[in-house]
Amino acid sequence: xxxxxxxxxxxQNLEELAQKIKTTIKLDGLVWNTELQIKPVAFGMNxxxxxxxxxxxxxxxxxxxxxxxxxxxx
Numbered sequence: 001x002x003x004x005x006x007x008x009x010x011x012q013n014l015e016e017l018a019q020k021i022k023t024t025i026k027l028d029g030l031v032w033n034t035e036l037q038i039k040p041v042a043f044g045m046n047x048x049x050x051x052x053x054x055x056x057x058x059x060x061x062x063x064x065x066x067x068x069x070x071x072x073x074x
């Protein structure tokens with residue numbers, strides 16, 4: 001699974017954000033890729049592309065990962 005993580009502030013450190021994601025969201029059946037990519041979006045903004053491998057029976061992409069990431073917006 002590959003997540004495209006877009007931020008609101010171009011000053012956001014995407015490497016630190018990737019580390020926060022990897023250390024905060026740890027589950028049995030989830031392995032984060034060691035590599036990450038920072039890709040340009042537009043007007044100097046970048047996005048983080050971060051991948052993981054999941055075991056379907058143990059991890060729900062939407063409930064266990066995606067919703068946790070969305071909670072950080074609030």
